[in-house]
Amino acid sequence: MLTYHLDPHSKTPLYEQLYRAVRADIMSGALAGGDRLPSKRRLAANLHVSQITVETAYGQLLAEGYLSSAPRRGYFVQQQLAVPAQTQTPRTAVQPSPIEEPHYLYDFRTNIVDNGCFPFSTWARLSRSVLSEYSDRLLRATDPRGAVELREQIARYLYDFRGINVSPDNILVGAGSEYLMQLVIQLLGRDRVYGLENPGYRKLYQIFAAGGAAVCPLPLDKSGLRADTLAASDASVVYLTPSHHFPLGTVMPAARRLEILRWASDAPDRYIIEDDYDSEFRYASRPIPALGELDRAGRVVYVNTFAKSLAPGLRIGYLVLPDALMARYRERFSLYSSTVPSFEQHTLAAFLRTGAFERHISRSRKVYQARRDALLSALARELADLPHEVSRSEAGLHLLLHMRNGMLEHELIERAAAVGVRVYGLSAYYTPPVEPPKATLVLGYAGMTEPHIDEAAALLRQVWNVQSHP
Template sequence: MLTYTFTNIGSDSLYQHLYKCIKNDILQGKLGTGERLPSKRPFAKNLGISVITVENAYEQLIAEGYIYSIPKKGFYISDLKREPLFSHTSKNKNIILSKPASAYIADFTNNQTDSQIFPFTIWAKTMREILNENQEQLMINPPCGGILELRTSIASYLQEFRGMHVRPEQIIIGAGTEYLYSLLIQLLGKDLTYGLENPGYPKTAKIYESFHVPYHYIDIDKEGISASSLEDQNISVIHISPSHHFPTGIVMPISRRYELLGWAARKTDRYIIEDDYDSELRLSGKPVPTLQSIDVSDHVIYINTFTKTLSSTVRISYMILPETLAEKYYETLSFYSCTVSNFEQYALAKFMANGSFEKHINRLRNYYQTKRDSILSTFKNSPLDKYITITEEESGVHFLMHINTPKTEEQLLLAARSKGIKLAPLSAYYNGFADSSVLNTYVMNYSSINLNNLDQIAESLYQIVK
């Protein structure tokens, strides 16, 4: 007869412990298919436990399918029709569930937001007000495009500060731009050919690949994408960042913008996805007018995000669909639930409507301008200055730094990493071989750089390149 010990069973009850013992013997093959288990009363007497304990253990095993009962005959081991679970081991024992703390004194590849710049006090106050005033609304599922209050606040903000006239119904809220891209692919169709800027943001290509849609890289010149190159590649949908191209930082001139709008207007299935990812952070002059604001043919899909202006961990983005596409979206994709929680939507709507967002943007610009100026001043006033050239520093939270050195990019990257500095070469954003003119040019994202380390950063870079 089966025998199990009931000492040191931890927090388990007696029946749970017995259930686990029998289950383990089944999974390890010690109890085979069709083998009869002891009757309840003799089994309980042999183990020194109550009959009800054995009954509860058997009932749990029956419920999970490990054993079955035949009336007036007993309990038997089920045929699991599989290998014992304990024979399987993980093929990858190094799965990373979270990123370790950075060991770098400066990570110029990181776009993480400084905690000191997030408006925690105002945001917490806004959240408390929402929890007190909007309790009923918080429990109602939002429309597929997001709550009307947030979309109205975004529409008002865009009209006042970006010169864009859109209806709230054209605005679709989503948890991150990657999610919105996936909606667009479903909305526009997988039979179209999509285009990406080269160089450009690498994640967009991965999204297109995951949906198995055809796409081509389109080389940019000093003014961005040209319409003739789109015609040559038979592109139907082109993704661009005209107000501050990533990663080169160039601004598309108005002549090229009208050229692209003309290209899109010539066919009904052509669209321009305008990614305006950091337009609010232009540090000098007014924000560059959007392509959407001068589009009269309804062929521009505008996308923006709050990850740059609030926090990299705030996964709230939005897209503005042309009128005809908005109607199609509600007809074909309205079964999707909005992926941003009501709590965050109502809080952000109030944060924008009461003027807190505008004040935060102004504070953010000043903060990043001071940070950028400190970095550039430290570099300029150090021996490093004669080895570097800084460009595209007027917009966003990154600039380009070319290093004049005979070392290869690989040598320089390894040397920098050995001194605790992580760099991102511009050439890494190209599909295929980058022109030699961009080699040893680095995309310097400074949003998370600790200014207390500036002298050490400048000295370390100087030691690497001198």
């Protein structure tokens, strides 16, 4: 009986894992031409998977010519397959072995969404409609700022749900936040100093460095980035996540927002980049109004993507540029082509126009709130005897866990990894000289099912119990 190790937690579907394993055995000669494979029922029972999984794997092997089938007899390895003999080739250099990522049973990642929430059937239906309605127009070059239909729908969405009254002419669609940030750096200039939140999203430092821009880490307090520290710095542009800071989860109050807007207005050519990355996911109240809603001087560059609300793989984001910057863009960069295919833009426009996006967000919010609640319950139950505190769970797709059991942050991470649970330290988001809080973890829950959350929390209790681990 064939026996393979199939990982139910892998991103690769079970049927594809089985298909690859059988194909590898055929190509290595472990399964010879004419060998009969187990029936779908017997192999499914042996591997503890569904018969559909085995049937799909066998079907793919059959389609590619690795197997043949006979009525009432089953599946056989093709007789004509010959395993090529290995030839000795001179070794000119020793190639380094690829570094394999450790395997984790449970991973509290923050940069993930649940693909199961994606409305595939609605997206497919709208895609077919777009193909029929726009036909050959999809093959033509679109406006460098993006399809006008999509920009109109984004403008409507921003007005209805974020309180920002903006013209579609001020919206620029692009392939994700990394591309858009590089474009902003070109628009504003590489000779500036860009203020970044500390702690903050580490990838931002790499993006600005790749764009040749100087950065200045700026400390935060309980209200977010400090306006006095910003004013005392050399920065003329500041990057903020005011509606839900990552990773601290701080919501910047209105008074602080007005202070930073005044800073921007006090000198010519100062700008604020507002990243509104997960504003859709608040569980205790309505979404916080965007900073751009308060801007009357044209100093806020608003940036958002559909990575958290739909899927990272779509690679669709957008900027809202003040009039002066949009004029600068049209003068200098309108020769650039749109970086998002017309087909995806028109499909997303239809998704927004028909109300499907609002329904999707409503459903996703319920799923993620249930997972947030499951994580809070699991931590309260499993860590009841361990001093700890949970904070910043009111919004977004992650929370902070402050452990007070005497372990250092790296000990918490290492012991969790030893039992197959991946957790992330808050210190990774800090830049010296600002000191991070002690023994604090960032736990993302969007990619974890509720049973997995319970199982992971039980494992954490075992390894974080100081009494049982001297």
